[in-house]
Amino acid sequence: MALLPRSARPRRRGRDTTGARLWTWLMLPGTLWMTAFLIASLLLVAVLAVGTTDALGNPRFGFDLGSVRALADPAYTEVLARSLGYAVLTCVICLLIAYPVAYTIALHGGRYKHALIAAIVVPFFANYLVRMYGWSVVLSDDGPLLRALRAVGLADDHTKILNTGVGVVAGLVYGFVVFMIIPLYAALERLDVSLIEAGRDLYGGPVRTFFFVTLPATRQGAAAGLVLVFLPAMGDFVSAQLMGGPDQIMIGNLIQDKFFQGQNWPLGSALTMLLMLVLLVGMFGYLRRTRKDEAEATR
């Protein structure tokens, strides 16, 4: 730019204003589309949550807190508590699995690390239902996993995974563990290995070095992973359907039921808003955490 003769500048500035108009025109169709189909539809859910149904079960707009009040019903709070419990447990288990895997690949993967990460990411893009279905076959009562566990004496004939809460969490972990591995891997990749060496030089044992150097340096990756796993785990209804029994349903199954079997759309909308609220609280906590981290880093 600086190489251009000064006389060229005013002419170009004149063009830039027409250019700015082009960028707006390019942006407009997509933005309008998203506003019409996404923002409008999300607002509709919020509006219907305070609506009612007529005698035939058709949804009616209005202002009625009946559906919102119904959420306090113990039948629903129990499901919400279970969903929260399963989602949090899924996050913790994913972290415990993903950390060693990401660590091994990032720091000891050598020239295979790109291939290994690709080997984790690629099956994740394969059909979610087919993967979950395969996982439910693996976990079934006479499936390969329980047979192997029985052979080494870790399980007996009565041990079940499918149709229990363990099965649901196992399904959620299998479905979303990749979301934890990727940000952790990215954080560990960026980790300055000389920090670990410095820890060792200062006579920190491997455990102390890990807890005082490696873990704090990668906590942002872990935080991102926790959000990325919590979000879909909380909204999932396939895992509870395939791996849990009727007494293991999560809030996603409840929403699905209200829209398809129960035909109570206002209540379904109220449940959907409740789910969004829980997730927004989680997101807010994450944003506050990362902002605090950034503020400390720049100080």
Added chain:
Amino acid sequence: MTLLRPTSAAAPARPAVRGRSRSRRGRAERRPRLLIAVTALFFALLYLPIAVVTLFSFNSKKSLTVFGGFSLRWYRAFVHDDVLLSSLGTSLRISLVAMAGSVLLGVALALGLVRSRTRLGSLAGLVMLVPLITPEIVTGVASMLLFKGLGITLSTGTVMLAEITFSISYVTVILRSRVAALNPEVEEAAMDLGATRWQAVRLVTLPALLPAVLASAVLIFALVFDDFVLAYFTTGVDPQPLSVRIYSAIRFGVQPTINAVGTLMLAGSIGLIALALFIPRLFGRRGGLDILSGE
């Protein structure tokens, strides 16, 4: 996808890390046996379900636990299953339309978002992120309510509209960083040579973005084809997309044909993802952006 970025972003760091690992080995550090064992176990469990589905798709028996011998029985059953075949056709149509629509809107949007400095631009940038942080069940419910509210009967068409809406975000996210990496001075040079702003975009910017556009198109095709939740909420009665059909099949008892369909879908999506990762290589190592990026 953002998920794929670390792999490529890590590339320049490679020699340095290799050097470091040599110096670490110089300190006679033990190989972390436990960590490697955990990772191996993880990989085994990651691939076990996929292996089981693939293996039992070639089973001669109906069982999902006993392998009776190799046969193509379930693939033959699939080829003669008109319901599943029409679902496959529906899924292919939906994916193609969603791919075309979302790439057109998404590329334009990405260009506009990066280059525009207006308030509308930053607002549109925020709207773009909404689908990425909203669970699919919420967007599914919301889309369904919108269509029903507008009095539109749910059908293949409504699935297409919903899939386009949520694919735009992906296209935009993938392309934004690519557009940002382009050097705007090349566009300006084209304009100094007499091109209009639009000609500069069409003749200079878009060709430079082509590898990334193709890669994102392939990715969207695969994602939409495999999508279940959104399709489930926005589809009508007949003919339902393949993943919705699979969902009702696996809910109501074991049907070995699903293993065959599942295996084909796994192979298809893995192939497409590999293609999406490979496309930029076809245009040279750095996605053909070397000429234009300021680096």
